Amino acid sequence: MTSRDLILGKVRRALHRDGVEPGPVTAIAESLLSEPELGRPPLPEGDLRSLFASRVTLPQIGGTVCVVEDLRDVPAAVRIYLEEHGTESPVALQPDPDLMQLDWGGLAFTSGISPDQTVAIQKALWGIAETGTLIFHSAPNCATLFSFLPLHHIVVLEAKHIVAYLEDYAVAAGHMAVPRNANLITGPSGTTDIEGSLARGAHGPGFLHIIIVDKRD
Amino acid sequence: MTALETDFKPFKTRVEDALANRTLKVAIERTTGTARLKRAAAVSTWPNFAGARDLGRRIKDHVTSNLDHYLIEFERNAIASGAKVHWASTAEEACEIVVDICKAANAKSVTRSKSMLGEEIGLPLALEKAGITRVETDLAEHIVQLAGDKPSHIIWPALHRTREEVAELFRKHHHTPQNSDEIPAMVRSARRQLREAFLRADVGISGANFLIADSGAVCTVTNEGNAELTTTIPRVHIVTAGIEKLVPSLRHAMVLLRLLVRSATGADFTQYTTFHCGPKRPGDADGPEEFHIVLVDNGRTHMLGGDLNDMLRCLRCGACMNHCVVYRQIGGHAYGGTYPGPMGSVLTPELDGLAGSRDLVHACTLNGNCQQVCPVDIPLPTLLRGWREKSWNEGLEPRSVRRALWFWAFAARHPFLYRMATAVAVRVLRLFGEAGWVRSMPMAKGWTSHRDFPKPASRTFMEQYRAAQRRARK
Amino acid sequence: MSLSPSSQMGFSGRPRVGLFVTCLVDLIRPRIGFAALALLEQAGCDVVVPEAQTCCGQPAFNSGASDHARALAKNLIKAFELFDYIVVPSGSCAGMIKLHYKELFKSEPAWRDRAIALAGRTYELLSFLTDVRSYTPAGVSLKAVATYHDSCSGLRELGIEKQPRQLLSNVQGLSLKPLAGHDVCCGFGGTFCVKYPSISNAIVEEKARDIESTGAELLLGGDLGCLMNMAGKLHRNGSKVRAYHAAEVIAGMADGPALGEETSF
Ligand code: SF4
Numbered sequence: 001m002t003s004r005d006l007i008l009g010k011v012r013r014a015l016h017r018d019g020v021e022p023g024p025v026t027a028i029a030e031s032l033l034s035e036p037e038l039g040r041p042p043l044p045e046g047d048l049r050s051l052f053a054s055r056v057t058l059p060q061i062g063g064t065v066c067v068v069e070d071l072r073d074v075p076a077a078v079r080i081y082l083e084e085h086g087t088e089s090p091v092a093l094q095p096d097p098d099l100m101q102l103d104w105g106g107l108a109f110t111s112g113i114s115p116d117q118t119v120a121i122q123k124a125l126w127g128i129a130e131t132g133t134l135i136f137h138s139a140p141n142c143a144t145l146f147s148f149l150p151l152h153h154i155v156v157l158e159a160k161h162i163v164a165y166l167e168d169y170a171v172a173a174g175h176m177a178v179p180r181n182a183n184l185i186t187g188p189s190g191t192t193d194i195e196g197s198l199a200r201g202a203h204g205p206g207f208l209h210i211i212i213v214d215k216r217d
Numbered sequence: 218m219t220a221l222e223t224d225f226k227p228f229k230t231r232v233e234d235a236l237a238n239r240t241l242k243v244a245i246e247r248t249t250g251t252a253r254l255k256r257a258a259a260v261s262t263w264p265n266f267a268g269a270r271d272l273g274r275r276i277k278d279h280v281t282s283n284l285d286h287y288l289i290e291f292e293r294n295a296i297a298s299g300a301k302v303h304w305a306s307t308a309e310e311a312c313e314i315v316v317d318i319c320k321a322a323n324a325k326s327v328t329r330s331k332s333m334l335g336e337e338i339g340l341p342l343a344l345e346k347a348g349i350t351r352v353e354t355d356l357a358e359h360i361v362q363l364a365g366d367k368p369s370h371i372i373w374p375a376l377h378r379t380r381e382e383v384a385e386l387f388r389k390h391h392h393t394p395q396n397s398d399e400i401p402a403m404v405r406s407a408r409r410q411l412r413e414a415f416l417r418a419d420v421g422i423s424g425a426n427f428l429i430a431d432s433g434a435v436c437t438v439t440n441e442g443n444a445e446l447t448t449t450i451p452r453v454h455i456v457t458a459g460i461e462k463l464v465p466s467l468r469h470a471m472v473l474l475r476l477l478v479r480s481a482t483g484a485d486f487t488q489y490t491t492f493h494c495g496p497k498r499p500g501d502a503d504g505p506e507e508f509h510i511v512l513v514d515n516g517r518t519h520m521l522g523g524d525l526n527d528m529l530r531c532l533r534c535g536a537c538m539n540h541c542v543v544y545r546q547i548g549g550h551a552y553g554g555t556y557p558g559p560m561g562s563v564l565t566p567e568l569d570g571l572a573g574s575r576d577l578v579h580a581c582t583l584n585g586n587c588q589q590v591c592p593v594d595i596p597l598p599t600l601l602r603g604w605r606e607k608s609w610n611e612g613l614e615p616r617s618v619r620r621a622l623w624f625w626a627f628a629a630r631h632p633f634l635y636r637m638a639t640a641v642a643v644r645v646l647r648l649f650g651e652a653g654w655v656r657s658m659p660m661a662k663g664w665t666s667h668r669d670f671p672k673p674a675s676r677t678f679m680e681q682y683r684a685a686q687r688r689a690r691k
Numbered sequence: 692m693s694l695s696p697s698s699q700m701g702f703s704g705r706p707r708v709g710l711f712v713t714c715l716v717d718l719i720r721p722r723i724g725f726a727a728l729a730l731l732e733q734a735g736c737d738v739v740v741p742e743a744q745t746c747c748g749q750p751a752f753n754s755g756a757s758d759h760a761r762a763l764a765k766n767l768i769k770a771f772e773l774f775d776y777i778v779v780p781s782g783s784c785a786g787m788i789k790l791h792y793k794e795l796f797k798s799e800p801a802w803r804d805r806a807i808a809l810a811g812r813t814y815e816l817l818s819f820l821t822d823v824r825s826y827t828p829a830g831v832s833l834k835a836v837a838t839y840h841d842s843c844s845g846l847r848e849l850g851i852e853k854q855p856r857q858l859l860s861n862v863q864g865l866s867l868k869p870l871a872g873h874d875v876c877c878g879f880g881g882t883f884c885v886k887y888p889s890i891s892n893a894i895v896e897e898k899a900r901d902i903e904s905t906g907a908e909l910l911l912g913g914d915l916g917c918l919m920n921m922a923g924k925l926h927r928n929g930s931k932v933r934a935y936h937a938a939e940v941i942a943g944m945a946d947g948p949a950l951g952e953e954t955s956f
Pocket residue numbers: 480530531532533534535536537538560587590591592593594595
């Protein structure tokens with residue numbers, strides 16, 4: 001007997017059954033979530049963009065935020081950030097069409113991302129107001145390591161892609177193919193492993209800067 | 218002395234060692250104290266946390282009572298995503314599977330991101346025996362590995378080490394350590410040191426916080442980002458996961474994630490919550506070429522439907538130990554098992570046998586704080602009491618205890634006899650006392666070696682009450 | 692005679708209360724029993740102290756000796772089931788009767804039913820006074836600064852937290868200082884404190900420090916076991932803090948000797 005049969009056999013013996021109709025089980029699972037409010041804390045009043053921004057900049061989360069009106073303003077915002085942090089080294093840019101088509105002026109880029117990358121720029125698929133979370137799905141033009149190797153992680157997020165709750169993301173993601181990696185990122189890397197005291201940049205980025213693009217009309 | 222050595226000592230000796238270690242007490246309090254405050258703050262900002270906690274309990278119970286369904290659904294979807302799914306009945310089998318995968322991949326070096334299941338099945342030792350270099354990448358596990366320790370907490374495995382001790386370790390083991398006791402500098406040093414290991418590794422091994430049945434994805438949560446570096450860079454990613462980790466869908470996982478993180482660290486969400494689904498896809502810029510999931514039973518099917526069924530809800534958040542008065546005094550190593558604290562005292566007898574862990578189930582005041590803070594309402598005191606009953610019924614309790622309880626129960630069943638015995642007892646007790654207190658009593662050293670015992674009144678309540686009744690009748 | 696509890700109501704319409712003093716109070720500190728008696732009478736109850744009472748069986752239950760625990764539970768059920776209420780000056784023993792008796796009789800349905808019926812009428816003293824009898828102490832005064840420790844069973848099993856404070860707030864001259872960790876176990880744990888004395892000691896050592904740092908002169912609580920543990924530690928450490936069961940204070944009996952002070956009564 002394989003271990004698979006052995007384990008499933010023991011499970012079924014413990015549950016006193018030989019098999020199971022999937023339909024009813026799925027229905028019960030669904031009914032557990034019939035009151036979504038039960039499973040989450042209420043969001044404070046406010047528009048999603050400001051809720052997101054105020055969350056992600058909380059000291060315990062540690063992100064920084066700036067808002068620009070148009071995607072075309074992103075390069076300037078990046079330059080300001082780099083100047084503020086005194087980094088001139090070449091930047092890794094995610095080969096995302098929206099980012100690629102921007103006029104980056106004289107900014108130097110690396111090809112791909114290197115293990116000791118100082119800065120990487122990525123575009124997030126969604127932001128979540130509830131938790132201040134950014135979401136990335138791995139794809140040919142979205143390498144997972146962009147979010148983890150650099151010291152400074154700069155993320156472009158369009159305000160229209162900010163949703164209220166984690167579940168809103170789950171529902172939206174449910175309409176697309178499951179990615180190899182879905183990364184939900186909430187602030188820069190941190191650790192409390194030494195005496196419970198928080199230190200940034202444990203393995204992932206030490207800095208997370210979010211440029212929110214909010215078209216005003 | 219390392220934790221590995223303490224294992225062979227009896228529980229009471231381990232406890233004495235721990236209690237004598239003042240630094241340990243300071244270290245435990247620094248981390249768990251912060252954790253308690255932060256958890257309380259996080260919970261207080263969620264008006265209906267109790268409702269969510271109850272929902273969490275129902276989700277987990279639903280999964281355990283349909284575990285066959287979810288295992289099959291998960292397996293089917295995981296395979297469809299390109300993952301290889303393995304099943305392991307026992308710890309040994311699970312280790313064998315992992316080692317075989319490493320060997321087939323010709324792996325010399327593996328990175329691991331913290332997984333309590335890995336500790337439970339003895340994976341570190343199995344890799345070592347197979348001659349495979351293992352690098353722990355979670356900062357705490359890295360400290361534990363450098364010190365030759367064992368984890369002493371399921372969330373902060375190195376919580377027993379003070380910053381000074383960590384600085385010392387890093388000075389000894391890191392290539393370019395900073396001569397500093399400052400925590401950020403130590404963290405930077407570990408970052409440099411481990412970055413190399415991430416790049417060198419052939420295989421990355423992680424655990425799983427949740428297995429998502431309807432997509433076949435594996436969820437890991439970390440704050441450091443080490444899980445993603447462990448699982449994205451090497452050619453092979455191996456997940457070891459207990460079969461109780463299943464959840465129906467991503468939406469169910471979100472509810473549990475909220476409960477887990479708040480209970481564990483007091484944050485609302487971890488910095489990195491990642492859903493891994495299969496190997497690298499065509500065109501992907503990174504990701505592992507092989508993706509293996511090892512589903513581990515190791516006693517879980519034995520708990521299913523039995524006395525410990527509730528324990529299968531456990532999210533491994535560590536809140537129960539942060540709030541445990543016993544854990545806070547003796548720390549994790551004194552427990553001697555993989556899992557410390559209240560949840561450990563419930564699991565260790567199941568994993569390692571009751572005879573050797575009888576002390577664990579008794580060394581608890583049953584004050585109930587653990588259940589109160591448990592995000593899925595596991596009745597830990599009741600489960601511990603269940604073990605005590607088993608221990609009693611199997612005759613594992615010492616003769617002295619059995620005899621004392623027998624006499625007490627016999628007397629208490631016979632009120633007349635009981636009245637006489639208690640009347641004598643208070644008079645005898647009073648002989649040991651002076652000025653109201655008994656400072657030392659031969660039969661009650663356990664009490665009087667640490668505290669005074671209040672000298673009883675000269676007559677029992679019942680004697681006095683009866684006398685008063687008689688007076689009133691006259 | 693009918694066995695239904697309500698028929699036990701006295702002529703006056705006053706509820707008939709069976710007072711279970713608990714084995715510790717019987718043995719160590721009868722004053723708490725008399726305080727309970729007085730308070731219940733003031734709160735308009737006819738109080739009886741059944742002779743057949745001994746121990747609720749909790750030590751056996753928590754030691755895993757369910758057979759012994761069941762025997763004692765049956766004893767107690769028989770002694771008390773004819774009363775309108777059973778009142779106990781201890782959250783831990785009340786919790787045992789209210790919550791755990793039914794677990795003990797999982798496979799004895801007849802006893803289980805009796806246990807459940809009794810559980811519904813079982814109350815811890817202080818919460819009974821406030822919640823069932825709406826009792827407010829009147830004319831009691833005690834000039835003192837006190838602090839209050841919440842014993843775990845009362846707090847977590849029965850949800851008793853406000854009631855003792857509410858009663859104590861009506862004692863004139865008494866001021867209550869908050870105790871850091873008032874809801875953290877004192878390390879007593881019944882037989883735990885003698886089975887694992889050094890762990891218990893480490894816990895109560897911390898508790899004693901917290902109590903001392905409130906600056907209070909009195910330590911109050913609702914469970915004699917925990918009070919003995921804390922007071923015994925405080926006394927061993929040479930502390931001046933004196934301990935009373937809250938019922939003694941509310942009954943105006945706190946002018947007498949505190950726990951461990953020489954007494955014949
Ligand atoms: S028993 Fe509850 S509190 Fe303890 S680790 Fe498990 S989920 Fe967390």
